[in-house]
Amino acid sequence: DVKVTQSSRYLVKRTGEKVFLECVQDMDHENMFWYRQDPGLGLRLIYFSYDVKMKEKGDIPEGYSVSREKKERFSLILESASTNQTSMYLCASSYNSYEQYFGPGTRLTVT
């Protein structure tokens, strides 16, 4: 079974803090993704990566950056957290197919 894990289930941070969300997959997938999920807005793509050290902007990259130093790990970075970044963050991975495997999500609250 593919397993995608995220470093925290719940996180509370203060405005202006630098926040790291980590994602690890154990199936040697090339592609990894970060989404945010907000009620009524569905899943919106922040960034994705199709290889180590490669990254591409998704639909809503502003205020975020990513890092992929190893194939199994994809990190989402909030350089200076703001209250409008309070959300559920979902990581996903995929191989050479269209199916995505999601982690359990990190609910981030910025106060």
Next chain:
Amino acid sequence: GENVEQHPSTLSVQEGDSAVIKCTYSDSASNYFPWYKQELGKGPQLIIDIRSNVGEKKDQRIAVTLNKTAKHFSLHITETQPEDSAVYFCAASGSGGSYIPTFGRGTSLIVHP
């Protein structure tokens, strides 16, 4: 780019009834249409998918239909059970060879015992 509309946003049914969720897409070149189920406290999980060369696909109590001409696809759940209660997302991808899905906004299905 692709745009996916999903309806309804909330669906409430009695146990044993059928449930239908509908999605439309805008890019006629999309060729892969998955459905994901997200249970409370979990990430979405693929439950069924369909490719554009197929009109219908079934897996036990769930089925998906695709109408390429009208650019819409639907998820059908028969004999609903309380454990079917979840948020369901449709998605479309494949245009230009892209594997990046565009998701609908989700449908919250509530099955009352």
